[in-house]
Amino acid sequence: MKLESIARELDLTDLTPTLAGAAVAEVTAGYASDLLSDVLANAPEGGVLVTLQVHLNVVAVASHAELSAVIFTSGRAPDSEIVAKAMAEGLHLYATEADTFETVGRLFALGVKGGRDA
């Protein structure tokens, strides 16, 4: 499923709206974790990360793990410095008031699977 469709279906706030490529990025897998060493080790390439961790290192880890997007849950949003860094890395950031459980459930219902099943 395309990122922009996911964003629409989940009513996500796009934190990086000027970043090109949202329409074409196809996402089939996802991962949910707040422990960034775990994300680094286990998140599927090209996948979407669902987290409430808003430290700058989310961007570094997501880039290194070659993820396509990060969804920040429970109304948490990173500061502007982090958004700028993500823009530079070509990483899409979204935010939602929904919590991680709710967000992952809705992604799953849209056909986005865990890394091992994708």
Place this chain on the structure above:
Amino acid sequence: MTPDPLMTVRADLHVHTALSPCGDDEMSPPAIVDAALAAGLDVIAVCDHNAAGNTGAVGEAAGSRLTVISGIEITTAEEVHIVGLFPTVTAAANAADEVRETLPVADDDYTRFFGEQYLMSADGTIYGREPRALAMATSLSLDEGVDLIRRYGGLVIAAHIDRPTFGVIAQLGFFPYEAGFDAVELSRHVPAGSPTIDGYAAYGLPVVRSSDSHYLEDVGCVATEFGLTAPTFRELVLALKHREGRVLTDA
């Protein structure tokens, strides 16, 4: 003028007291001092979770026998543990007041699960209980936590960075160079002389080894040796910043 000669100072810069919910109730000021002296330590830093209410009492119990540095171990919003070491008891207390403010009040369920948080006097008498839930993460981000410690003249050490829980690398994936740490701490789980220590040293910061003791028998089980002219906070600052010939070696 001949510079003052350096003496070898053995320091365990991360010791909890019975104030920490997970700290053993036996971790009273006089018992900690006895354990530190028995372990051959010259300096300890008292670092309870998100609080500093017992540091003065440990210092008082030590008298001139042992240098006691007032510290704190802050749990940041990212659930990263950072150690702050302060020049005075008052600086630590003021910093701790700001940290504690961000925490919820402990209720009976909390205490049953996490344990008592005893405030003790120098002779080990329990005179009170810390009302805030010290086991919880504060609302301070890593950057805010580092800034807070700095505002009170403190040194900032990334706690037990080798550990899978609450260490900065486990929580944040990569070492955050921009955070502004003065040193990194390795736990007792990294054996002395382990080749992995070189990897941690590659962050370009001094590496200290501390016990993170929650039980008396663990005080001083690992330590760091410093070459200082005196066992004081100021000298420790100079050593960690590699100035004026002070040296730091893994003990």
